[in-house]
Amino acid sequence: MDTLSASNNQFALDLSKRLAESAAGKNIFFSPWSISTSLAMVYLGTKGNTAAQIYLKFYSDIYIYNIANYSCFILKELGFSKIGNIYSEFHNAYLLKSISKLYGEKTSPFKGNMKKYFSADPQLVNFGEVENWTEGKIPDLLPDGSLDSLTKMVLVNAIYVKGKWEQKFMxxxxxxxxxxxxxxxxxxxxxxxxxxxxxxxxxxxxxxxxxxxxxxxxxxxxxxxxxxxxxxxxxxxxxxxxxxxxxxxxxxxxxxRFKMEESYDLKSTLISMGMRDPFSQGRADFSGISERRDLFLSHVFHKAFVEVNEEGTEAAAxxxxxxxxxxxxxxxxxxxxxxxxxxxxxxxxxxxxxxxxxxxx
Missing domain, CATH: 2.30.39.10 (Alpha-1-antitrypsin, domain 1)
Structure with a gap:
């Protein structure tokens, strides 16, 4: 697990530097764990160079399905009673909700892997429910016009956390x-x-x-x-x-005391980090997800909200x-x-x- 943790943390730092380059003078806030978990879900359905660019770029020298296993391990360590597409657990200290979904058609083998590694049944996304899942803090995860008849596959994820300090700021x-x-x-x-x-x-x-x-x-x-x-x-x-x-x-x-809400389409950032084929029509190989050969990843949308005040944190945190x-x-x-x-x-x-x-x- 130490190797996987180091890889995920390195991905977090690499991604933060890329985002900082395109956001000079602006705030940055994201969940690298949520993003890498979502990519692990996609990875289960990739083959060839598409798989290599997702996997080897961020998790080289690690056993092929350890990414999915590790994502499940983290969720269990956080206290979730069930691992699935929608995660929700209430503790005395905090409320944590997380969703990761893949928009598009899926084959039975891919559904089986999702069930095996994430205890999840892939389903079409009702994007309007994201606001409800995040207590109204992350509305409109998908920008207007981002889905059209040419959209083949979209990866979305969102996280919501609310917690209180044990000793509050007065x-x-x-x-x-x-x-x-x-x-x-x-x-x-x-x-x-x-x-x-x-x-x-x-x-x-x-x-x-x-x-x-x-x-x-x-x-x-x-x-x-x-x-x-x-x-x-x-x-x-x-x-x-x-x-x-x-x-x-x-x-x-x-x-x-601060509040931030940040939205990203990570497509160009991930391409710059070496993930070219997954977003390329004609080169992408998602044959583990669908028998269609024209399937490619159109977007990776990520939205995060954080509020820190005297009472505690209401956040993707x-x-x-x-x-x-x-x-x-x-x-x-x-x-x-x-x-x-x-x-x-x-x-x-x-x-x-x-x-x-x-x-x-």
Missing amino acids: IQDTTEKPFRLNKTTTKPVQMMSMRKILHIFQVEEPPTKIFELHYNNCEINMFILLPYDLNGLQEKLNDWTCADMMDTGEVQVYLP GIGSVLTVQMTYPLITFNADHLFLFFIRHNHTNNILFLGRFCSP
Whole structure:
């Protein structure tokens, strides 16, 4: 599982860099785990170069069906009682819903593999139900005009999570403060504040502060990375957020209250990452899904919503636990008043579930 986790996390970082290149000065938020799980579903029906470009690009040297098995493993680790096309589980700490669907016709063998690896029966998608599945937070997953008579196959996925902090930010401590967009421009934000014993790591090169923000459940935590410069930062996420690397300290946290909703058609991004044949009519080989030879992937739509406030998180994101230690530590200030990265990681598998960049309030 360590190899699969490392591969999925590398995919997360590669994809974030590609998205950042096309979104200068804009926020980024997506679920790499959801996307890779959806690609694993598609992969079960591919052959030849189409299979190789999906599989070898992101999961080289891994047994052919381990991707699907790993996706199931993660879902079980998150506490889902059933794995299927629609996942919904309510815990005391959080509500998590996830959907991944493939629009198009399917053959019986493909349906069998979906049943075997995902306990799911593929079905035609009622895209209008996405808004209901995500508590109204992710409406209109498919852009107007994205489906027409030439559309052969569309992959969609969406995730919704709502959770509360075990120790909330006190709303009376939230004040308006400037958020630095660049060296000369600021924008007012509602800045939350809390003084807490937290895990924190300070990096000298590139200068970066990292702290681990815990939720009500110990399975999933949020990490926030506050750099002076993003160059070279993302490649070191796994090393820096290792438990052995982080210290415990008393931290005065200043974190903006923020909300983001981001939509992507990942077709061009995935093509630039090496997945050319799956989107190419005439070269795509989805013969494991349909006997039709003209089948190709038209789009990969992904939409994610996150809201962080004093109460907790309502998001395409995950939840964790709060650390309390009765000791005396030097006070460290963590002031997220400029661009920062954040991600949600599943602790047991060390898997990045969700990744974001906040730079534009």
